[in-house]
Amino acid sequence: MTKLTVAIIGGSQEQTFKKMGKKAGCNVLFHNGKTRNGGTRKEFRPIVEKADCVVVLLGACGHITMDIVKELCKEKNTRIAYQQGYGASGAISTGMELLNAVA
Numbered sequence: 001m002t003k004l005t006v007a008i009i010g011g012s013q014e015q016t017f018k019k020m021g022k023k024a025g026c027n028v029l030f031h032n033g034k035t036r037n038g039g040t041r042k043e044f045r046p047i048v049e050k051a052d053c054v055v056v057l058l059g060a061c062g063h064i065t066m067d068i069v070k071e072l073c074k075e076k077n078t079r080i081a082y083q084q085g086y087g088a089s090g091a092i093s094t095g096m097e098l099l100n101a102v103a
Contacts, residue, residue, distance in 0.1 A: 003027045006095030007051035009044070009069050010060030016088040024092055026099060033061025041068055048072040053079040053098035055091045 004026050008017050010033035021028035029047050033056075044065075048054060054073055056066055066082075073080040079098045083091050 004052040004099045005029060005050060006092070006099065007031070007047045007054040008057065008091050008095070009033050009047075009054060009065065010057030011086050011088075011091070012060075013086075013088050017091065020088050020092045021095070024096055026092075026096065028092075028095075033057070033065050035062075035065060041072065044069050044072055048076055048078055051078060053081070053095055055095045055098070056080065056082050057086055057091060058082050058084055060086055 006021060006026050007029040009031050011017070012032060014030045017030055018028045029051055031044065031047055035043055048069065054069060056069055070080060079101065081094045081098055083094050
């Protein structure tokens, strides 16, 4: 059985997200949410396509990034959740809840 994958958009704790995801039994894809010139779909498309669900950290990325990720998730029928704060444990927990809803 392959591990399910959570994409986390926003923040700066990539290694912490990946370590906690591994402990929780999932793979983690990460993007810090920062983009030049407001971001483009091509930056986020590969992440959304590989993910089983996406968690967006609201305080850690801009509105354009959130809108692009939301549109891509809608196109790919990928579950998305918005997490307040920057914490790794909350983001992983939210991702696991989404994965459990998918499975």
